[in-house]
Amino acid sequence: MENETMNITSAMLQATMMPDEEPTSIKATIDGIEMSVPMDPLNRHYKEILRQTEANTLVIQEETP
Amino acid sequence: MVGYIGPKAIQYNVDNSVVEGDSSIGGDSSVGGNLTVDGNLQVNGSISPPYPTVANANILINPSFTVNQRGDVIDHNTESYGPDRWRVRGISQLGGTMSQSSTVVDPATGINKLVVKHRNATSFSYIYQFIEAVNLQGLYSKEMTLSFGYEDTGGSGIPFVQLLSFDSSGNYQTLYDAVPTSLGGNRWACTITLSAPNGNIPVPSEKGMQVLIYPNGTNAAPAEWSVWETKLEVGSVATPFIARSYGEELLLCQRYYQVFGIDHVFAGRGGSTTTIAVSVIPFVELRATPTIPFNVNARAYSISGSTSDTNSTLTLARYTSAIYVTFAGFNSVITDNRVGTIQLAQNMPVDAEL
Numbered sequence: 137m138e139n140e141t142m143n144i145t146s147a148m149l150q151a152t153m154m155p156d157e158e159p160t161s162i163k164a165t166i167d168g169i170e171m172s173v174p175m176d177p178l179n180r181h182y183k184e185i186l187r188q189t190e191a192n193t194l195v196i197q198e199e200t201p
Numbered sequence: 202m203v204g205y206i207g208p209k210a211i212q213y214n215v216d217n218s219v220v221e222g223d224s225s226i227g228g229d230s231s232v233g234g235n236l237t238v239d240g241n242l243q244v245n246g247s248i249s250p251p252y253p254t255v256a257n258a259n260i261l262i263n264p265s266f267t268v269n270q271r272g273d274v275i276d277h278n279t280e281s282y283g284p285d286r287w288r289v290r291g292i293s294q295l296g297g298t299m300s301q302s303s304t305v306v307d308p309a310t311g312i313n314k315l316v317v318k319h320r321n322a323t324s325f326s327y328i329y330q331f332i333e334a335v336n337l338q339g340l341y342s343k344e345m346t347l348s349f350g351y352e353d354t355g356g357s358g359i360p361f362v363q364l365l366s367f368d369s370s371g372n373y374q375t376l377y378d379a380v381p382t383s384l385g386g387n388r389w390a391c392t393i394t395l396s397a398p399n400g401n402i403p404v405p406s407e408k409g410m411q412v413l414i415y416p417n418g419t420n421a422a423p424a425e426w427s428v429w430e431t432k433l434e435v436g437s438v439a440t441p442f443i444a445r446s447y448g449e450e451l452l453l454c455q456r457y458y459q460v461f462g463i464d465h466v467f468a469g470r471g472g473s474t475t476t477i478a479v480s481v482i483p484f485v486e487l488r489a490t491p492t493i494p495f496n497v498n499a500r501a502y503s504i505s506g507s508t509s510d511t512n513s514t515l516t517l518a519r520y521t522s523a524i525y526v527t528f529a530g531f532n533s534v535i536t537d538n539r540v541g542t543i544q545l546a547q548n549m550p551v552d553a554e555l
Contacts, residue, residue, distance in 0.1 A: 142464035
């Protein structure tokens with residue numbers, strides 16, 4: 137019974153405010169709420185985004201300019 | 202009869218026994234002087250004057266549900282947090298029209314109880330807490346005991362427990378999966394020996410254990426059930442529950458979740474005419490870089506006194522001791538690298554839960 141349910145309907149890289157800086161967070165809609173999720177391997181939301189991406193049930197969109 | 206134990210150093214009286222080595226004394230007994238026992242001493246009766254019972258440390262956080270940063274009453278449409286650190290199954294999983302958690306203080310005892318209510322549930326319910334591995338260091342291969350109070354309305358009055366442990370890859374094994382032992386007085390307990398799957402102990406800031414408590418066995422959730430005074434401790438005996446102070450418990454919870462409230466002010470610098478970057482310093486160091494809302498209503502102030510209100514878009518960078526957040530969307534309120542401040546117009550939670 138380890139798994140929690142997390143309904144992620146969208147994920148998009150967030151551009152930083154600094155030029156030439158790689159994105160460090162993802163804008164994601166999780167359980168109907170828009171969140172800014174850091175790309176930290178310890179963050180539970182980021183781990184779930186990666187899991188769903190690897191399972192081909194979610195695609196991380198490129199950042200919009 | 203009057204006699205001596207072992208090396209004849211201590212005078213005692215005893216009804217019917219001679220004691221040497223590992224010993225037990227039958228009947229009512231008294232020892233006039235000091236008593237030294239080199240082996241085991243078993244006492245089946247009471248000790249007078251009463252020997253103080255030592256209460257072990259509790260590994261669970263918010264074990265009596267006193268910290269409720271997300272609100273006093275939570276409706277769980279999906280599995281989600283109720284009291285801090287405790288997740289509750291939602292109606293999308295267990296069916297029916299209600300899954301609601303709240304807390305209530307028992308008027309007779311003062312005990313704070315978690316109350317979970319369901320309506321027409323068709324599946325089982327549960328609450329659970331993940332335990333961070335850092336809080337289990339040194340405890341592997343040791344016995345651990347979970348104890349808690351439980352009662353329900355419309356159920357069997359019998360809970361069910363699962364205890365899981367995790368390895369370094371996030372895989373888990375089941376350490377306990379059964380009805381716990383009744384201690385009487387609506388109190389229940391079970392004991393396991395802690396081990397990680399294949400001996401692979403997880404990294405300190407990852408999941409180490411999961412403690413799940415189900416109401417009504419694993420049958421459909423009852424209309425209402427309560428849990429109180431949960432305790433996970435080292436050893437095979439459930440020792441008395443003693444709550445930590447509220448402030449101490451709040452700080453423990455804030456490693457995983459904090460709320461910066463309305464009117465909180467952050468100092469920062471302009472990143473452009475429409476953005477201000479600030480350092481959000483958590484009250485205690487977070488377990489991981491937290492998830493934050495994508496939008497928060499906020500007001501920006503410039504050093505010249507101009508202001509701008511907006512539903513600001515937040516972008517964060519990766520830190521745990523200080524979260525570097527850029528608030529964007531203001532109306533030409535500040536200039537590059539000039540000092541500015543942000544005042545929140547709504548709560549801003551930061552979430553670093555397991």
